Amino acid sequence: MKIKLIQPAMLPRPMDTQLKTRMAPSLALLTLAALTPATHEVIIENENVEAINFSDAVDLVAITVTVDVMDRAVEISKFFRAQGTKVIAGGIHITADPAGALEHFDAICVGMAERVWPRMLKDSENNTLRSIYRDMDHMTGSEIAPPSYGSIDAGKYLYTNIISASRGCPFKCDFCYNSCENAQKVFITRPVEDVLESIRALRTRHVMFIDDNFIGDPDWTKRFLEAIKPLKLKWSAAVSSNIVDMAALLDLMKETGCQSLFIGFESLNSASINSVHKTQNCVSKYDRLVRALHDRGIMVNASFVFGLDEDDPAVFDNTLKWIVDNKIETVTSHILTPYPGTKLYERFLNEGRITDFNLSRYNTAHVVFRPRGMTAEALYGGYLSLYEEIYSFRNIFKRLPRHKRQWIAYLAFNLFYRKFGKLTERVCLGVSFNTIGKFFRRLAYLVR
Template sequence: MSKKVLLIYPEIPLTYWCFKYSLEFIGKKAVFPPLGLLTVAAMLPEDWKVDLIDLNISTLDPEILPHYDMVFISAMIVQKKSFDMITSLCKDYNVPVVAGGPYPTSLWHSIPNVNHFVLNEAEVTLPKFLHDLHYGIPHHCYTSNEKPSLDKTPVPRFDIIDLTPYSSVPLQFSRGCPFNCEFCDIISLFGRVPRTKSPQQFLAELDAVYATGFRESIFIVDDNFIGNKTRAKELLKAIIEWQIDHSYPFSFQTEASINLAHDAELMQLMYKAGFDMVFLGIETPVIASLESAGKTQNTKEDLLENVKIIQQHGMEVSGGFIVGFDDDPENVFDLQVEFIQSSGIPIAMVGILDALPQTRLYDRLLSEGRLLYESNGNNTHKLAPNFIPKMPVQKLIDGYIQLLKTIYSPRNYFERCLTFISRIPQERMVYRQFTFKEFKALVLSLIKQGFSYYFMYYFKFLLNTLRLRPKLFSEAIALAIKGYHLFKITEILLDEYNKSLKEEEHTDTFAPSFASTFTTSTDTAGMVHTDNP
């Protein structure tokens, strides 16, 4: 029987990752559309009427809910607050809710107001739910440990969404990662054996995006794009041909492991395909912390040299960094600053270690009696760990704040940007477009940043770029605009931190009280008990 369903994507809170203040320069509202829901939409029966609302670019009028037979919702843990608001509204209007995605998959047993959980990988569990729904016997929870082939994964329904408000479109090539980092939940969600789509499948998805008229960047959201290097190279060769046939309409970004630097052929293929950025999970320069966290692949590398090699192959390196490991020395914050500044990594996402559900770290801390409460999924904006660290909590928070303050001082940020600009070749396969939108962004940048307290560092960076890499001037403007967001978020965090310091007057109760303040404001899932199902 045909149904009318509404797909809702919850709001992502203000964080370093959302780039809210940068997107305003280019007239965008969000970085990515909801790839998971768009893929689910393609798996629903063809005779169903499907609408989608992304709360990151629009609002939800509750009065429309009764016009739908059910609501589908997918979310990450960081979207919990918005997720709960949506499901509560649906309950008020008596509209059934079907939920999936990383947050429900990890914590479904503690989530209220959901009628049906369709968890893990939708290729396995969604058909079972749809079958039972058709016969009027849908169950409360559908789950499976099966890791399906991606051969049958359909092309996402880009026809049901306007891509104009987004700065990038996400596509997926593979799931799974061959490594076994203690703090990462990817292997529990998707396994350690990377599974890939065929090049033909991926090109069909590129065709679908191209058909919408979108002409900006594609982010391949694999947690490790090079988990299967042979398959990645096959795909890259196909992308190169597609890009040539279509006059290079897209630039590409992705996530990978640091051993990318070992494979010159792979980096050259990425360059020719139009890749201009790769995110690396570097975590820490402290070898003991890498070893205890199970990230042994990084202990075998000259991390700084590998970053430089990747940059010299034409790709910006963004990096993920963590403080709060059990083996972190007291000077870990200084070590992180030194590494980040030397690396020429402009966008360094540094967070306090977070114990996510379904990770080896979570299980270990729970068994040691050190887990305090469930993660809120936001390790950069939550200024307290969700566990009892080996380092005193106040020292960890103070060091983290000083680390952020240092790396996102305009002087240090623009120094890293210039290091990066000076390393990459001036010739690129895809140059950042300079349309009226980019001209408007430049004017806004000159006004907002050119008359800011850091105007000297801003203009010094732009002038040095014109001197060293004039063809990359638009890239420099983009980095400056991203810096505007990073500076704003850092200022917000510093204000909150200083406010808490004044309230506590540096008493001995500062650390636990400060932790309570932030975990309450970010709406965590509650305290952890060893008898949870």
């Protein structure tokens, strides 16, 4: 069969440029490509970087779907189905809300694809495709398929050095997909050697681990970090804030080349944290955590969520002050968004507080519900002004890291990615996104 794998285009947030949509390829599509027998022809199209070729005569289309691209995925499916082509959909939104997807596609995948995709291909060939395929059973780490890195058109992206070492998260915060009924029930890690093989396949010493929680199993993380010591990597990852109580692991991260950690602080208000059952966070330990990371020369990418039920308009000024006072290197902010299928969505729906059902606006940059502690206008305005203040020249200077070797990476993100993102985007379009990404990686390696 001739199979087309599609990543639909997402609508940019107000602060985004193509640097965001061209950051890295879709691991979901690369994994499907790796799972597809060589007897089939595979075409990968990411609509964020290229137009979909609707004139291709293909036998099967598979679309990976997050909530904000669901409407676009339905449009794509409608076109191909009208031509007589079977369309399959999977991904985190399909798993979270399968009932809302069934009518739009010939078949959907609920859960992970490794054990389902080969069966779907066989059924499609035999014209016996069923409407829904599920795999919610426990899967071992050795069953996680490594992506087909050889299928990447590297020139289209800033980075191709992305690796997922695990699936899921041990925590079930109300606003997160892990709170869904169909969420993976256990946290699983790939065998250490499998992840090392992925690093070797990328042929780079600069790696971004994109796991939901790189320390979901701290013992595994320790074993893995011991294994990468000889590689002399520079790497980043996302971790939960309870790493504050894992000093030995932080030391090992420093020793093995950790450059930055993405951490979901979400709120400085303990009541707000408790309202969404983010049990791994302890607000009173935030300052200590930041000091522990900075003392080891590790930068912080802090995530915050605004619009939680205990938030009021003062949350923006309070958060900005904490960010500047603690010299937080980069910040990712979100408006609270009730993803369909999550506990938060069910609660807001039952309370009659969801005001917008246009899923393309569920990208954490729009207010789609009625906040409790402020108006929707105040929430949206505060969210935008916080970004402007964080990345003002004054606050970029105030947050400059105390370790000079971090200045290049820090200024590259704060100036070239955020402050002057539109200009950097034009340069990338004239040269190539991958060339610019390689330039900054090489520049970072000159700094010791």
